[in-house]
Amino acid sequence: MEKVVEMKGITKVFPGVIANENVDFDLKKGEIHVLLGENGAGKTTLMNVLYGLYAQEAGDIFIKGNKVSIKNPKEAIDLGIGMVHQHFMLVHNFTVAQNMILGNEPKKGINLDINKAITDTKALSQKYGFNIDPEAIIEDMTVGQQQKVEILKALYRGAEILILDEPTAVLTPQEIVELGVILKNLVKEGKSIILITHKLKEIMIMSDRVTIIRRGKLIGVIETKETNIDELAEMMVGRKVNLKVEKGDIKLGETVLKIEDLKVLDHRKIPAVKGVNLEVRRGEILAIAGVDGNGQTELIEAIAGLRKPLSGKVVLNGKDITGKSSKDAIEAGLGHIAEDRHKRGLILKYSLYENSILGVHYKSPFAKGIMMNYKEIKDYTKRLIKNYDVRTPNEEVTASSLSGGNQQKIVIAREIEKNPELLIAAQPTRGLDVGAIEYIHRRLVEERDNNRAVLLVSLELDEVLSLADRIAVIYDGQIVDILDAKDATEQKLGILMAGGTLKKEVEGGESRE
Known part of the structure; x- marks a missing residue:
């Protein structure tokens, strides 16, 4: 040929x-x-x-x-x-x-x-x-x-x-x-x-x-x-990769995130989230599954303080953060791996050491009043680079000079190292290779096992099915069903994601839509 x-x-x-x-x-x-x-x-x-x-x-x-x-x-x-x-x-x-x-x-x-x-x-x-x-x-x-x-x-x-x-x-x-x-x-x-x-x-x-x-x-x-x-x-x-996520039994704690009747408009002022109710508890990974464009982005932005909701309530770690700033959300215990690393996750022309402290840049040991402690910041970034296997010549290079996957690793490292009560992971492995995916999945499960609450938003059904303890399916801005991961299949999720319903057995052997 x-x-x-x-x-x-x-x-x-x-x-x-x-x-x-x-x-x-x-x-x-x-x-x-x-x-x-x-x-x-x-x-x-x-x-x-x-x-x-x-x-x-x-x-x-x-x-x-x-x-x-x-x-x-x-x-x-x-x-x-x-x-x-x-x-x-x-x-x-x-x-x-x-x-x-x-x-x-x-x-x-x-x-x-x-x-x-x-x-x-x-x-x-x-x-x-x-x-x-x-x-x-x-x-x-x-x-x-x-x-x-x-x-x-x-x-x-x-x-x-x-x-x-x-x-x-x-x-x-x-x-x-x-x-x-x-x-x-x-x-x-x-x-x-x-x-x-x-x-x-x-x-x-x-x-x-x-x-x-x-x-x-x-x-x-x-x-x-x-x-x-x-x-x-x-x-x-260059080594054997375990493509299966190893996960212990779930140990549920108290509710960390509670969303009540949340309504949010998109950038065109059209309703995108239409009365969502949801709870995420300590020790679990709750995944939101859905076809892109069904309100996932607006829901996450409303929780993270990036978009003001029309109505409803968002309570994080006992604090009402409805309509508050992203700084308030971080202070209440939020870590947020944004779905668009270029738009929300990184400042591309900043160095890696500057990107690694975004959201905590005003806190000790990185800052003392208005003065930045650059030695501490750079040492901290070197640790992140080593611990999260970020492929980069050093911590001084700009975020834009890294490959997409390595940019993602910096975002994930920064958010996990904040030790959040709730970690939102929106498309956490988008653009990552199997080695990196294996590592990120392990870190997310570790967060769950460390008694944190994890809210996973992913378009990858394989990822949802292997990581989640519970799966909430979103369609047209509403949660249409919540399944236990052990009962979920790709086929069931596909039906719900397309706006269908699952037949459920009721007493007397009859079924209902």
Whole structure:
């Protein structure tokens, strides 16, 4: 089979870090090839070299057998390479069609031909079965739809080779299935696809071959049909990984979080949370399961003091924090692993040591009056980096210089080290590899076993089922049912998440909806 991409002996060095060391990679025409590795292993760096965002220190790139020098993304696009980044590059207040044509605008005389843009977008969307409205505004779309727009944008620019960076990190289970169908359709149309990921289950379903990179070096290339999840995990991390969460029996204590008839509006002033009642007790992990966009974000923001509720009550550790600030929530005993690490979890241009004390920066030993104790702050950050296995040259680098997974580890380390009474973990393993997921799951279970209350919000049903003691299913802003984890299955949760009900046996053998 023809090789459409060959990368030979690629080396890329950043100050203090060899990101790629003599790495070989190739992509055959019409295949889905996964680039697998831990956070910070050098996967995205290698693809950024192919896309012209970075220049390699050594090595050669061949496209369809011809040696090329790719100096910038425009040259990559001209060679038929398109890249969909983990954090999307869309203008949020533009329509789909406007985003599609940015930098490549069709003209009618001297005027922009927006009607042509709309027609072309519609035709392309229908050709690949994307079902996207060209006139929809990006900020009103789900993350899954936004991702489709990014893929369409690359196709609009003539991409034959598609690079998708962590494409399933922000998708619901249903959207992941949809993406799999889309990728298979693209391959049928003659496209060749590179997936950067560390989600082993999806690799087994979606890919033809897997290239494994560990700490910047090539570990091996393997045919997907000749391997399994356990072998891939071991090759990726360099040791056996326990993919099953080990958990002791639940020892319930008193209620830490009590929510009564909570109503919250979203950013468009439309009801998002519609009268939620919920309790989380010491010694348990209560998970909220639901399809993205059913009020989870607004519920968490109302608890964390990031959004004022319309009505209702939030009581944390015996203190009424309804409508109070996030500082008040932290003082009452809240730790919050935010679902969007860039928007809520980190200040990207701050150093790691500055990010590591956010929320407790005014307290001893980090501050004395208005003076900051930087020696103590840096020593503390070094301990977090070591204890939470954050891959970084040092504590001085900015948060933006870390890989997504390592950024997440800093957020998780900071929030757990606050010793909160209630830990909200919203999408805690989004964008993490199996080694890191194993570690984070263990830490969350430790928090539960240390008599803390944990509120887990996750789109990953595997994660919900393996971590939770109880599962509250949210649909259209309401808790539709709460199941004991031992009684829950993926099928039952799927029915409830789609707005259905479970048949329950009642006396006399009759059943009710």
